[in-house]
Amino acid sequence: MAIQLDLTNCKDETTFKQLTGHDFKAVIALTGVYAVYTYDELAEGEGVLISTPNPFEAHILIMHEGLELTRIIDYNAQTIMNISFKLKKQRAGTGTLVLIEQILAAEKENFGQLTCNAIGGEYEPLFNGYSTWGKLGFSIVNNKLSKAIGIPSLDRYNKLLEQHGIPSMPIHELLAAKNIICTNGNIIKSGEDFWNAPGNGFPWSGAFDTGKGSVNRAILCAYINRKIEQLETELAKHQTEANLLSTLHNKNRLEQKIREIKQQINILSEKRCLLA
Structure with a gap:
C-alpha cells in the first residue's frame, strides 16, 4: 500500500527518508515550487501530499494559495514527469520561474530529463500547455503515452506541417515564426496563430534535457x-x-x-x- 505523507505533519519526513533514502525537502525541490513558496510556507499551508508506490518513485501533489501542481519523480530513470500545473490567479512569469527552479534542482540531483503532457487545443480549450511548454523549451517527442492514445506526438506534428506546406521546424520555432512561406504558395503570418487555430494545435508529449548546454536550455534562455x-x-x-x-x-x-x-x-x- 502506498504511504501517504502530508507536509503539515512533519514527523512523516523521517518515514519518507527511511522508505526511499531521499530527503523530503530535496524531493519537493524537484517540483520547482520553491520558486514561489518556501518549505515553511508550504508546511503551514493547504498541504503537500506525497504517495510512494515503491521506494524508487514519488508522486507529489502540491496545493497552496491557488497553485496546484502534480509531479512524478522516477529515481530509477532519473526523470521527472510534469503532470499538471494550475494557477487560479495568474501571476506574471510564475510558470517560467517554477520551471527554471525545477531545472536547476534536477541538475543538482542528477535528474537528466523532464517530461510533460502539453495539454490544450482540440478538446482542451481551457488549457494552454500545448503552446506554453513549447515556448519554454520542451521538444515534442514520440513516447509510449503518445503512442497509446493515438498517433505519436512528433509524427503527428511533422504530418501537420507537411499537410500545410510548412518547412520542417521544431515547435518553439513555429510558435515564434512570422510570415512563413509555405511550399503550396501560402504565407502564414503568424506561426503561433496557426498553431492556436481550431484543428491545428493538439496535446503532445514533451521532453526537456536538463543538462548544461542542452538545446532545450538554450531555447529557454532565448525565451x-x-x-x-x-x-x-x-x-x-x-x-x-x-x-x-x-x-x-x-x-x-x-x-x-x-x-x-x-x-x-x-x-x-x-x-x-x-x-x-
Missing part, C-alpha cells in the same frame, strides 16, 4: 531574453508616463508597477545566468 526585452520596453513606457503625470494617486500606482517590472527583470536576469 527569457525576449521576455526581458518586453519588460524593458514596458518599463520605459511606464517611466515616461510617470514623468508626465501630475496626479499623485496615479503616479504612485505607476511607480508601484515600475518597481514590480524591475523586480521581474532582476529575477529573470539572475535565473538566466544560472541556466546558461
